[in-house]
Every structure is written in structure tokens, then in C-alpha cells.
Amino acid sequence: MANVISLDSILGVGELKAPAEAPPAAAAGCASSSCGSSDGPADMSPEVWEKVKNHPCYSEEAHHYFARMHVAVAPACNIQCNYCNRKYDCSNESRPGVVSEKLTPDQALRKILAVAKEIPQLSVIGIAGPGDSLAAGGRNTFKTFEMLAKKAPDLKLCLSTNGLALPDHVDTIANYNIDHVTITINMVDPEVGQHIYPWIFHDHKRWTGLDAAKILHERQMLGLEMLTSRGILVKVNSVMIPGINDEHLMDVNKAVKSRGAFLHNIMPLISDPAHGTHFGLTGQRGPTAQELKVLQDQCEGGAKLMRHCRQCRADAVGLLGEDRGSEFTIDRIEAMGEVEYDQEAARTYREHVEGERSGRHAAKAAAQADVVETVGTEVQPILIAVATKGGERINEHFGHAKEFQIYEVGPKGAKFVGHRRVDQYCEGGSGDEDALGSVLSAINDCTAVFVAKIGGCPSQNLKDAGIEPVDRFAFEYIEESALTYFKDYAERLGQGAINAREGQDAVIRTGAFTALRA
Amino acid sequence: MAYKIKASDCTACGACEAECPNNAISFKKGAYAINADLCTECKGQFSSPQCASVCPADCCVPA
Ligand code: SF4
Ligand code: SF4
Ligand code: SF4
Numbered sequence: 001m002a003n004v005i006s007l008d009s010i011l012g013v014g015e016l017k018a019p020a021e022a023p024p025a026a027a028a029g030c031a032s033s034s035c036g037s038s039d040g041p042a043d044m045s046p047e048v049w050e051k052v053k054n055h056p057c058y059s060e061e062a063h064h065y066f067a068r069m070h071v072a073v074a075p076a077c078n079i080q081c082n083y084c085n086r087k088y089d090c091s092n093e094s095r096p097g098v099v100s101e102k103l104t105p106d107q108a109l110r111k112i113l114a115v116a117k118e119i120p121q122l123s124v125i126g127i128a129g130p131g132d133s134l135a136a137g138g139r140n141t142f143k144t145f146e147m148l149a150k151k152a153p154d155l156k157l158c159l160s161t162n163g164l165a166l167p168d169h170v171d172t173i174a175n176y177n178i179d180h181v182t183i184t185i186n187m188v189d190p191e192v193g194q195h196i197y198p199w200i201f202h203d204h205k206r207w208t209g210l211d212a213a214k215i216l217h218e219r220q221m222l223g224l225e226m227l228t229s230r231g232i233l234v235k236v237n238s239v240m241i242p243g244i245n246d247e248h249l250m251d252v253n254k255a256v257k258s259r260g261a262f263l264h265n266i267m268p269l270i271s272d273p274a275h276g277t278h279f280g281l282t283g284q285r286g287p288t289a290q291e292l293k294v295l296q297d298q299c300e301g302g303a304k305l306m307r308h309c310r311q312c313r314a315d316a317v318g319l320l321g322e323d324r325g326s327e328f329t330i331d332r333i334e335a336m337g338e339v340e341y342d343q344e345a346a347r348t349y350r351e352h353v354e355g356e357r358s359g360r361h362a363a364k365a366a367a368q369a370d371v372v373e374t375v376g377t378e379v380q381p382i383l384i385a386v387a388t389k390g391g392e393r394i395n396e397h398f399g400h401a402k403e404f405q406i407y408e409v410g411p412k413g414a415k416f417v418g419h420r421r422v423d424q425y426c427e428g429g430s431g432d433e434d435a436l437g438s439v440l441s442a443i444n445d446c447t448a449v450f451v452a453k454i455g456g457c458p459s460q461n462l463k464d465a466g467i468e469p470v471d472r473f474a475f476e477y478i479e480e481s482a483l484t485y486f487k488d489y490a491e492r493l494g495q496g497a498i499n500a501r502e503g504q505d506a507v508i509r510t511g512a513f514t515a516l517r518a
Numbered sequence: 519m520a521y522k523i524k525a526s527d528c529t530a531c532g533a534c535e536a537e538c539p540n541n542a543i544s545f546k547k548g549a550y551a552i553n554a555d556l557c558t559e560c561k562g563q564f565s566s567p568q569c570a571s572v573c574p575a576d577c578c579v580p581a
Binding site: 075076077078080102131135136137139201204205206 | 533572
């Protein structure tokens with residue numbers, strides 16, 4: 001552990017070196033098509049960039065640097081989804097099977113202030129359930145935001161909803177300055193919808209079957225249009241359910257794009273009989289990693305895709321991919337008493353990232369230009385799994401990784417395409433074989449795995465499975481390292497020293513990513 | 519006549535409380551309960567008892 005740099009020392013305020021000098025040629029013009037990052041400032045209007053740049057869920061780049069926090073103040077829901085068991089949290093935005101602490105708006109406010117004090121990376125407060133944030137009149141949701149806007153006006157607010165009640169609340173959303181809304185839209189055709197939603201509660205009635213799906217669809221589209229016409233950023237989440245809406249999600253992608261959705265996030269169905277959901281009990285399976293990626297690739301070019309969503313719990317705290325929620329229990333927060341909000345620490349951190357950011361854009365573009373020059377454009381892209389704790393660096397030990405970020409790297413550049421949860425291989429010191437098996441199956445479609453450090457034994461096992469363990473880029477930036485590796489890989493491929501790794505698939509792990517495993 | 523909540527199935531989500539037109543439902547001693555004196559089964563107000571229609575656990579039932 002000693003030689004693994006902690007997150008704080010990498011993200012720590014003031015400790016970072018100045019951003020690398022920007023090579024002038026690259027800085028001059030970085031066309032968005034050639035720039036590996038899917039969401040740099042070149043891709044959007046200044047107002048939109050201003051809104052998303054520090055938001056870990058909306059900006060793939062920001063998700064390396066900023067933290068979000070969900071507060072579970074909205075337990076009620078107004079629809080039933082077949083992938084959700086209401087005994088647990090809403091799986092639109094959280095993993096089913098984990099009951100969270102429900103908070104009153106007062107408790108939520110105190111929790112937020114307490115977290116902000118300890119985590120200066122905090123930039124976004126979201127309400128995503130555990131039910132629907134706008135069900136039951138959205139009372140708790142708006143109460144929480146109202147208090148928060150007074151205490152900590154620089155935090156961004158966002159909420160997630162299934163969309164049924166959305167048209168009734170668009171004005172309130174605009175009044176509270178909530179500039180990000182997520183709608184879960186799984187279909188744009190009631191024929192498809194009836195297999196996903198057994199019922200909805202609307203206009204004082206319970207509706208079922210086609211009627212239910214039709215009303216939900218109309219309300220979702222109306223709500224989406226109302227939001228985008230007011231300039232509120234909308235992210236659409238879709239749950240990919242093989243055999244039910246998988247191909248249909250391409251239509252969803254077109255429909256939401258034409259109505260102005262900013263991002264489309266396709267998430268895999270998480271289904272397990274133990275969760276007690278309808279789909280879990282009927283044996284409906286979730287997609288494999290490659291099925292998900294193929295669909296996401298097909299939608300590329302439509303509404304901008306987001307691939308870094310972790311389907312966090314409704315009470316998640318921290319950078320994406322980590323959950324420190326369990327550190328901030330009601331009891332602990334009550335014990336802290338009154339906490340004042342310190343805008344200064346947060347501001348210093350944001351300024352630091354701002355500096356880091358400009359250097360990063362230029363450095364990535366330069367590394368990519370170099371690859372095109374030496375490799376040409378013929379070589380097929382490959383996938384690389386990366387063990388990281390944030391900061392866009394390879395800074396996690398193989399055995400400590402709870403997830404791997406997956407990068408696709410090729411002549412077009414390196415881009416983040418997803419993440420895979422794994423069990424920690426090394427829990428409490430010694431690695432265990434089952435966990436290693438689960439890591440292998442989760443990254444089986446990758447050519448290499450980048451780590452800060454790795455033991456001899458797992459390293460050999462990875463090689464045997466045809467995945468190259470790479471620790472020579474420890475603590476370097478991910479994208480530049482991936483490009484350097486790709487250059488070398490293409491060379492070895494050309495000499496016939498290695499073979500391309502094609503046609504492999506990987507397993508999407510369900511519910512493995514918890515701070516404390518049950 | 520009135521409705522009641524089967525406490526063993528209730529998830530304490532509060533959806534019913536928000537829908538009841540007669541404020542008959544409240545959260546007391548850690549659980550949601552219906553005050554039978556205030557409950558009208560929504561007769562004359564809605565076509566179905568609102569609590570039962572919205573409840574995700576189907577645990578609002580005739581007393
Ligand atoms: S659930 Fe998805 S959208 Fe929400 S905070 Fe987590 S990653 Fe972001
Ligand atoms: S039946 Fe109607 S009046 Fe009675 S508790 Fe339920 S919602 Fe309230
Ligand atoms: S709606 Fe049902 S589950 Fe929710 S609090 Fe009321 S009785 Fe309990």
C-alpha cells in the first residue's frame with residue numbers, strides 16, 4: 001500500500017504540479033473529431049460547457065476530478081418497473097438490493113454540509129430516489145434544494161425522474177435553478193413499454209398494460225421537450241434489457257436526440273433472482289459487456305453517449321466509482337452538530353482543476369497526432385483496462401481495484417468507453433483465486449491491463465489468459481499512456497510478435513461494487 | 519368502513535400519505551398508519567382508494 005499514492009495526494013489542493021506546457025501546434029486547433037475526449041470545450045457552446053465541466057455525471061472528463069453526492073430523501077414512487085423491487089432502492093439510478101438510509105430534508109442538508117467539509121471535490125448534489133424524486137409532489141426534493149440553495153449556493157443541483165410527473169414540475173425545476181435533470185426512458189413505443197412497466201399511478205388512477213406505457217411515454221416526451229426548451233440540460237438514462245428493448249434503444253436514442261437531450265446513457269440491466277425483481281424472478285438476463293458496447297457504438301453519432309455512469313446508489317457519496325456513503329451515517333452527522341459551509345476550499349480546488357485541464361487537452365492531442373504519424377490508420381483499436389482512483393491517472397494497485405475503467409485506443413485516439421466492476425482481488429492482504437477469476441471474466445475482452453503495481457502471481461495468470469499486465473505507466477496519465485502502449489503494440493503486431501485479440505466478450509458484474517460488501 | 523396498512527409489507531415510502539385526500543395517513547412511531555376515523559375509502563372523491571392504487575407493496579387493504 002505504501003507505494004500507492006492516495007487519492008488525496010493526487011487531487012490534493014495545491015500539491016499538484018503546474019499543468020504541462022501546451023505544445024503550441026496542438027493547442028492551435030483541436031478539431032473535435034480528432035480529439036479523443038468526447039466532451040471537451042470544443043464540442044459545445046460556452047454556456048453548456050460552463051454547466052457541465054465540473055459535473056462528474058455529465059462530463060466524462062469531470063468524472064475523474066469531481067465528486068457527486070446523492071441524498072435519499074424521496075422514497076415514494078409513482079410507477080412500477082419490472083427491474084425494480086420497491087422493497088429496495090430505485091434501480092433507475094441505483095443498484096437494487098441495497099436499502100439506503102432515508103433522510104428527511106433537514107438531515108439531508110446537514111449531511112451535505114458535513115460531506116462538503118471533508119470532500120472539497122464535491123460539486124454536485126443530486127436527488128435520485130430511492131423512489132422517484134418528483135413523486136408525492138416532489139415535496140422532499142424541493143424542500144431540500146430550497147434549503148441548500150440558501151446555505152451553499154455554489155453547489156450544482158440535479159435530480160432524476162422516471163418522467164411521469166415531470167411536466168407538472170418543470171416551472172419549479174427552473175425556479176430552483178436546477179440545471180441538470182435525468183429522465184429514465186426505456187422505450188418510445190408502448191408495445192415495448194408494456195413489457196417493462198406493469199403499472200403507473202397517474203391522475204388519481206392506477207393504469208396498466210398499453211395504457212400505462214402510452215401515458216408514461218407521452219409524459220416523458222412532453223417533460224423532455226419542456227426542459228430542453230427552457231435550456232435545462234437533460235440526460236436520458238436507458239436500461240438495456242436484452243430481447244425487450246435492446247434494438248429499440250436506437251429509436252430511443254434518435255427520439256431523445258431530436259428533442260434536445262444532451263446525453264444518452266445506456267446502462268445494463270442488473271438482474272438477479274436474489275433481488276426479488278420481476279425480471280430477476282423470470283430469469284431475464286442482463287447484457288454482456290460486448291453486447292452493451294456494440295449497442296453503444298451503434299448509437300454513437302446520435303445523442304451523445306455517456307459511458308461512465310456507475311448506476312450509483314441513491315445515497316452515493318464521492319467520486320464516481322467510489323462510494324463513501326457509509327462513512328456519513330445519520331448518527332455521525334447528528335453528532336457533528338452545526339456545520340458551516342466553507343466555499344473557500346471548494347473554490348481553490350476548482351481553480352486548480354481549471355489549470356490542470358487546459359494542459360491536459362493539449363497533451364492528449366499531441367500524443368494522438370504522434371500515433372497517427374507512426375502507426376497509420378490501419379490497425380484495429382484495442383481495449384485496455386485501467387486501475388485508477390481518479391485524476392485521469394493509472395494510480396491503483398491491481399489487487400485493490402474495485403473496478404476497471406475501459407479505454408478504447410486506436411489510430412483515432414484513446415477514449416473512455418466504460419467501466420467494469422470487480423471484486424477486490426486482494427482483500428485483507430492475500431489474493432484469492434475466485435476473485436481473480438471474476439476480474440478475468442470482467443476484462444476478458446481487453447488486450448492489456450494498466451496498473452500502478454501488480455503481484456507476480458496474478459500477473460502470470462493474466463498473461464496465461466492472454467491479457468498483458470502493464471505497470472510501466474504507473475502514476476502516469478491514462479490516455480497518453482494508452483496511446484504510447486498502442487504505438488508499441490502496433491509495432492509488435494506488425495513484426496508478428498503478437499496476435500490481435502478479437503471476438504472476446506466479458507461479463508458485467510452485478511452489484512459487486514459496494515464500499516462494504518454484504 | 520376504512521382502509522388499513524399491513525405493516526409487515528409496508529416499505530415506508532410515504533406515497534400513500536401524499537395521495538390521501540383526507541389526510542388520514544400519517545407516520546407515527548416508525549410506521550405509516552391510517553386513521554380509520556378520517557378514511558372514507560375515497561368514496562365520492564375518486565374512483566378507487568388512492569392509497570391502494572399508488573402503493574407499490576399492495577399493502578393498503580380494506581380493514
Ligand atoms: S447514477 Fe449515473 S448519473 Fe447518477 S451520479 Fe451515478 S453515475 Fe452519475
Ligand atoms: S382509502 Fe382514501 S381516504 Fe382512506 S386512507 Fe386511503 S387514500 Fe385516504
Ligand atoms: S404506499 Fe404502501 S408501502 Fe408506501 S408507505 Fe404507504 S402503505 Fe407503505
